[in-house]
Amino acid sequence: MGRAGGERLSDRGLLPGRYDPRFARVFGWYTRRLLRKRFFAVRLAREDAAMLRGLAHHEGPLVIALAHPSWWDPLLAVLLAREFLPERSGCGPMDADQLRRFGLxxxxxxxGVDPDDPASLRAMGDYVAEVFAREARPTFYVTPQGHFTDPRDPVRLRPGAAAVAAAHPMARAVVVALEYAFWQDQRPEAFLAAAECRPARRTMTGWHRTLQSSLQAEADRLALLVRARDPEPFETLVGDEQASIQPVYDLWLRVTGRGGAIAARRRAEEATGPR
Structure with a gap:
């Protein structure tokens, strides 16, 4: 299964990771700077922040299943780890060919796994079990839709996240809906909503149904919040400085006495009236 000039997959059919906490801290710092540069703001539904903070000290494994609408999604997972789960180790699957290219x-x-090989599910489960046994507070990050999916499409998940959660009785699981939109600035904004999943039955089928329905519910909730264009229901993780329309137009507005940059918060307050 290996390729000439590249590292071969192990006998079990995957390319092992090697979590380095110091590198993870540095990469988390870099990721936050990158998101601040590329996005006007990254916002998390305010009521979800306390739940995420509360999971930081969970002694068992944690499964975080993220929606996958964009290339940026894994970097938002890095931001969540930095802001809410800094003392937890991380692991997660990636296409083995891509991981060879970006080995860091x-x-x-x-x-690395082969997403087209049916045997990858079992290989992943065995490997994650070893990581969970080795690490004190392990976290498994995964985008179980398996490919880029528009946030307006119905949520359909592959079984990997459910298989991992079902195999570990002490595991807790969180779904994270993601969406990207333009509000008041030239740059886009990233939005997140999260919820913990509690299946009635901790079987693979029970977990799969709960993860899928929970991610759908969070996607629907987040869509309503994003369409409202009101920052108040969100906790800002990155950015949210004064928004600008366009530098030349901003200058024209100031010269004509009509103000310059637009603040998203001010516009939202004017639209909704006094609180």
Whole structure:
């Protein structure tokens, strides 16, 4: 299964990761700077922040299943880890061919799998079980949709996240909906909503149904918040400085006495009236 000139997959059919906490801290710092540069703001639904902070000290494994609408999604996972789960180790699957190209991601705990090989599910489960047994507070990050999916499409998940959660009785699981939109600035904004999943039955089927329905519910909730264009229901993780329309137009507005940059918060307050 290996390729000439590249590292071969192990006998179990995956490329192991090697989590490095120091590298993870540095990469988290870099990721935050990058997001601040590329996005006007990154916002998390305010009521979800306390839940995420509360999971930081969970002694068992944690499974975080993220929606996958964009290339930026894994970097938002890095931001969540930095802001809410800094003392937890991380691991997660990545296409093995891509991981060979970007090998430094192995130091974040990412391991390579062949997404088209049915045997990868079992290999991943065995590997994650070893990581969970080795690490004190392990976290498994995964985008179980398996490919880029528009946030307006119905949520359909592959079984990997459910298989991992079902195999570990002490595991807790969180779904994270993601969406990207333009509000008041030239740059886009990233939005997140999260919820913990509690299946009635901790079987693989029970976990799969709960993860899928929970991610759908969070996607629907987040869509309503984003369409409202009101920053108040969100906690800002990155950015949210004064928004600008366009530098030349901003200058024209100031010269004509009509103000310059638009603040998203001010516009939202004017639209909704006094609180």
């Amino acid at each position: 991601f192995r130091r974040l705990g990412l391991f």
